[in-house]
Amino acid sequence: MNKIIKTFCAALLATLPFAAMAQIDGEFVKPRSGKFLLQNATVVTITKGTLNNTSVLIENGKIAQVGSNIAAGDAEVVDCTGMFIYPGMIDGGTRLGMVEVSSVAETVDYAENGNVTPNMQALTTINPNSEAIGVTRVSGVTTALAVPTGGLFPGTAALINLNGYTPDQMYGGFKAIVMNFPSSGRRGRFDRRSDEDVKKDAEKAIKEANDIWEKAKNYWELKKSGAQLQYYPEMEQLSKAVSGELPLLIVVDAAADIQSAIKWVADKKIKVIFSGVAEGWRVADEIAKAGIPVITGPVQDLPTRESDRYDAAYANAGKMAKAGVKVALRTDEEENVRNLPFHAAYAAAYGLGKEEAWKAVTINTAEILGVQDQYGSVEAGKRANLIVSTGDPFETKTQIMHVFIDGYRIPLSNRHIRLYQEFLERSPGLKAN
Amino acid sequence: MKKLTLILSAFLGLGMNLTFAQAPKGNILIKNATVLTVTQGTQENADVLVQDGLIKQIGKNLNAPAGVETIDATGKFLMPGIIDAHSHVALDVVNEGTSPITSEVRMKDMVNPYEIGIYRALAGGVTVSHAMHGSANVIGGQNATLKHRWGSSNPADIIMQDAPRTIKFALGENPTRVHGRGNGIQPRTRMGVEAVIRNGFNEAIQYKKAWEAYNAGKAQKGNTLTPPAYNERLQTLVDILDGKIIVHCHSYRADEIYMMINVFRDFGIKKLVFQHTNEGFKVAPEIAEYTMGASVFADWWAYKMEVYYSTAFNAAILQKNGVITSINSDSAELIRHLYHEAAKTQRYGGLTDEEALAMITINPAKQLGLDSKIGSIEVGKQADLVIFDHHPLSVYAVPQMTFVDGVKYFDIQKDKDDQRQIVSATEMVEPVYLRNAEEDDHRCMQDLDAYYEAFQGAFMGHKH
Numbered sequence: 025m026n027k028i029i030k031t032f033c034a035a036l037l038a039t040l041p042f043a044a045m046a047q048i049d050g051e052f053v054k055p056r057s058g059k060f061l062l063q064n065a066t067v068v069t070i071t072k073g074t075l076n077n078t079s080v081l082i083e084n085g086k087i088a089q090v091g092s093n094i095a096a097g098d099a100e101v102v103d104c105t106g107m108f109i110y111p112g113m114i115d116g117g118t119r120l121g122m123v124e125v126s127s128v129a130e131t132v133d134y135a136e137n138g139n140v141t142p143n144m145q146a147l148t149t150i151n152p153n154s155e156a157i158g159v160t161r162v163s164g165v166t167t168a169l170a171v172p173t174g175g176l177f178p179g180t181a182a183l184i185n186l187n188g189y190t191p192d193q194m195y196g197g198f199k200a201i202v203m204n205f206p207s208s209g210r211r212g213r214f215d216r217r218s219d220e221d222v223k224k225d226a227e228k229a230i231k232e233a234n235d236i237w238e239k240a241k242n243y244w245e246l247k248k249s250g251a252q253l254q255y256y257p258e259m260e261q262l263s264k265a266v267s268g269e270l271p272l273l274i275v276v277d278a279a280a281d282i283q284s285a286i287k288w289v290a291d292k293k294i295k296v297i298f299s300g301v302a303e304g305w306r307v308a309d310e311i312a313k314a315g316i317p318v319i320t321g322p323v324q325d326l327p328t329r330e331s332d333r334y335d336a337a338y339a340n341a342g343k344m345a346k347a348g349v350k351v352a353l354r355t356d357e358e359e360n361v362r363n364l365p366f367h368a369a370y371a372a373a374y375g376l377g378k379e380e381a382w383k384a385v386t387i388n389t390a391e392i393l394g395v396q397d398q399y400g401s402v403e404a405g406k407r408a409n410l411i412v413s414t415g416d417p418f419e420t421k422t423q424i425m426h427v428f429i430d431g432y433r434i435p436l437s438n439r440h441i442r443l444y445q446e447f448l449e450r451s452p453g454l455k456a457n
Numbered sequence: 458m459k460k461l462t463l464i465l466s467a468f469l470g471l472g473m474n475l476t477f478a479q480a481p482k483g484n485i486l487i488k489n490a491t492v493l494t495v496t497q498g499t500q501e502n503a504d505v506l507v508q509d510g511l512i513k514q515i516g517k518n519l520n521a522p523a524g525v526e527t528i529d530a531t532g533k534f535l536m537p538g539i540i541d542a543h544s545h546v547a548l549d550v551v552n553e554g555t556s557p558i559t560s561e562v563r564m565k566d567m568v569n570p571y572e573i574g575i576y577r578a579l580a581g582g583v584t585v586s587h588a589m590h591g592s593a594n595v596i597g598g599q600n601a602t603l604k605h606r607w608g609s610s611n612p613a614d615i616i617m618q619d620a621p622r623t624i625k626f627a628l629g630e631n632p633t634r635v636h637g638r639g640n641g642i643q644p645r646t647r648m649g650v651e652a653v654i655r656n657g658f659n660e661a662i663q664y665k666k667a668w669e670a671y672n673a674g675k676a677q678k679g680n681t682l683t684p685p686a687y688n689e690r691l692q693t694l695v696d697i698l699d700g701k702i703i704v705h706c707h708s709y710r711a712d713e714i715y716m717m718i719n720v721f722r723d724f725g726i727k728k729l730v731f732q733h734t735n736e737g738f739k740v741a742p743e744i745a746e747y748t749m750g751a752s753v754f755a756d757w758w759a760y761k762m763e764v765y766y767s768t769a770f771n772a773a774i775l776q777k778n779g780v781i782t783s784i785n786s787d788s789a790e791l792i793r794h795l796y797h798e799a800a801k802t803q804r805y806g807g808l809t810d811e812e813a814l815a816m817i818t819i820n821p822a823k824q825l826g827l828d829s830k831i832g833s834i835e836v837g838k839q840a841d842l843v844i845f846d847h848h849p850l851s852v853y854a855v856p857q858m859t860f861v862d863g864v865k866y867f868d869i870q871k872d873k874d875d876q877r878q879i880v881s882a883t884e885m886v887e888p889v890y891l892r893n894a895e896e897d898d899h900r901c902m903q904d905l906d907a908y909y910e911a912f913q914g915a916f917m918g919h920k921h
Contacts, residue, residue: 124759124765125759125760125761125762125765126759126760126761127630127760127761127762128761128762155759155765156759207891208889209888209889209890209891210888210889210890210891211891219886219888277891277892278889278891279889300892302891302892303889322892324790324794325790325892326577326789326790326890326892327577328889328890328891329887329888329889329890330573330877330887331874331875331877331887332874332875333872333873333874333876334576334577334580334581334793334872334876335580356892358759359758359759359760360756360757360758362756363756366797366852369852369853370794370852372853373852373853373854373855374855418852418853419851419852419853420797420800420801420803420804420850420851420852421800421803421804421850422804423804439766439768440758440767440768440769440770440805441768441770443738443766443768443770444738444768444770444773444774444805444806447738447739447741447768447774448770448773448774448777450739450741450742450778453742454742454743454746
């Protein structure tokens with residue numbers, strides 16, 4: 025029976041000479057856990073160098089062993105000869121799973137009404153069955169930070185692994201309170217406010233941010249002292265940033281705003297991560313001096329000013345890293361988070377270098393989020409988030425052959441691939457049968 | 458007298474500019490490159506000689522004629538200038554969203570040669586862009602094909618004067634939203650879109666007949682005929698019926714693509730290219746049989762309902778079904794790395810290097826009716842060329858130099874911090890444009906201000 029299936033699969037392979045999918049769709053339809061031995065690959069560990077002729081044993085959802093002479097035992101062997109193993113990539117800022125079709129308001133769940141809504145939980149709105157998740161993970165992005173947007177404190181971001189049937193199964197062990205730092209720039213080309221209004225709005229917003237922060241501080245002081253507090257879910261959540269229980273993820277882009285944000289957090293003694301940071305290169309030294317880690321991107325983006333060099337956004341990550349800033353990358357995408365490797369490649373080509381670019385989508389992100397004991401490298405004891413590829417996964421034509429998330433072997437299928445299989449040679453073709 | 462001469466020369470100069478704009482043409486010898494001709498294979502360590510803006514010779518050990526500059530491209534890759542079949546770069550205005558049919562408007566009246574987007578496109582190796590009307594109307598305006606001759610202050614210099622006429626059509630969500638939902642008129646549905654096109658062409662046929670009757674009758678002695686009122690809108694539709702204009706049709710769903718083919722069959726119109734065409738893969742055999750092909754995104758999907766059932770394998774499926782397929786940008790951002798977008802057809806569908814490169818060179822040239830002039834490195838063609846440090850389909854490739862008609866307009870070694878040609882006198886502080894997560898860079902639905910205000914920006918999202 026098994027032989028018949030194998031023969032059938034081989035025949036299927038032969039009839040699909042153009043098949044770009046690594047696995048045969050339908051080979052297995054759902055992620056499955058188990059003990060796997062990924063045998064005889066070049067392992068790019070990120071933290072411990074590149075290891076030739078090395079195998080990786082996956083057991084109980086974790087990387088059990090990395091070495092050259094691992095006995096297969098009862099493990100399912102995946103022959104990786106000639107292939108490469110990398111840690112799964114982490115996107116440090118997305119709306120993945122929070123929206124299905126961006127122009128259809130009924131499917132957009134990343135932006136709640138109101139200016140101060142830190143209690144809005146990204147994890148609540150993650151749809152584990154979003155088409156975009158299946159489309160994303162076959163690219164080698166296995167983990168993403170889901171970030172709500174909207175007002176000043178729009179909600180609480182959550183790290184998710186791209187496998188699971190409930191948000192809790194997907195939860196990756198990191199949350200942060202999001203702050204959209206008051207902006208003195210224009211929000212896109214349709215922002216028609218006058219210069220004066222833009223400035224006034226920013227000043228007003230800073231004042232508001234200060235007032236709200238004071239309130240949250242008071243709330244926290246009272247709570248610490250054991251006072252009876254009224255039900256106030258916004259302050260309850262925001263006080264977690266005041267106390268340092270959760271980091272504050274500050275989305276900030278314009279140079280002047282980055283400087284204000286550095287000042288704003290200076291005396292607060294809280295955990296801070298900057299996100300976006302489009303003009304970070306202009307004030308890179310100041311960010312480095314403040315010691316604030318940065319999740320920057322998208323890399324494939326326009327310069328913020330007409331007078332900027334055409335490659336300002338491509339080169340931003342490299343310039344910040346050179347100045348001593350700890351840099352991770354994000355796409356700020358929803359349906360095309362799969363392009364993270366290409367954003368990283370552009371950062372690499374325009375100054376960051378390949379090695380640092382790899383860190384910026386793996387271990388740096390993990391360290392910035394404080395989950396480096398579980399993510400970001402191929403090391404025994406970490407979560408088995410691994411990808412197997414025909415070459416450098418940043419390179420456009422490289423094929424991802426296998427994906428493992430939390431030790432689950434992920435079927436390399438999604439609607440994009442199924443449509444390819446159905447329509448490559450449509451039947452009936454041109455004329456009705 | 459002096460004053461008069463000045464006035465006279467200014468007057469003449471103006472006339473010259475408008476009618477006889479002479480684009481600069483360069484002479485250059487590029488040596489020892491890996492030459493990706495696209496149509497005639499790859500030549501290692503080859504030289505390309507350009508004279509008077511045209512490719513004169515391709516071969517080995519060519520010598521530079523006297524006075525012709527030589528560029529050593531050892532270890533580098535030379536490919537034809539990239540052609541973007543769908544762009545809005547250098548357009549001051551994109552949509553005349555006031556009627557379902559606005560075939561009388563012309564994008565060439567809206568060309569802004571100062572737009573920094575032209576330089577940025579050059580830095581991405583793009584030498585020609587198809588500057589299109591937006592997608593608000595079923596039958597939109599006439600597009601302009603631009604050559605990115607950065608540095609000229611004269612719009613006529615960057616318009617490719619020898620390019621065939623093209624016009625924008627648009628199906629589906631955008632015209633039904635603007636006119637049907639926005640203004641309460643036809644089309645509200647895809648049925649209405651078909652009706653608008655059929656009614657338009659039938660009216661144009663009547664208009665054409667009225668002129669034919671008049672022209673036939675006026676030769677006769679003693680006739681008292683008066684000419685029909687001239688109508689630019691209908692005359693343009695007549696020109697489409699007569700095969701004088703290539704139609705570039707914004708489309709997404711398979712049903713509307715199929716409808717459009719049927720309508721054009723009925724009217725005997727052959728010059729049809731589909732734009733976006735996200736569901737083109739579903740009707741690839743039909744597109745291959747009847748049209749001049751499809752121009753698509755490499756991987757955009759899910760930004761609106763009509764692109765939800767898309768696949769990144771679209772270009773590969775179209776290509777393998779015989780459709781002339783190009784990859785376009787429709788975006789000031791994407792236009793800067795179309796070579797990377799083309800390479801995505803290798804990840805999603807395993808196309809060959811030549812197939813992938815054709816999607817941003819000779820295939821868009823065919824769709825614009827320009828394949829005899831540009832789109833490949835062949836003797837006699839216009840010398841639009843790009844030098845890359847790596848193979849252009851590598852994700853690490855960085856364009857080094859870009860030439861239009863043999864003239865170098867981008868050189869990474871000479872890229873300045875500020876490349877603007879003009880600085881606004883009214884802006885005290887240069888604006889900082891930050892990315893809005895909910896707004897993209899493309900402009901297919903730009904200039905519908907009243908509409909946006911009426912709907913409180915509810916449709917500020919993706920607009921192409």
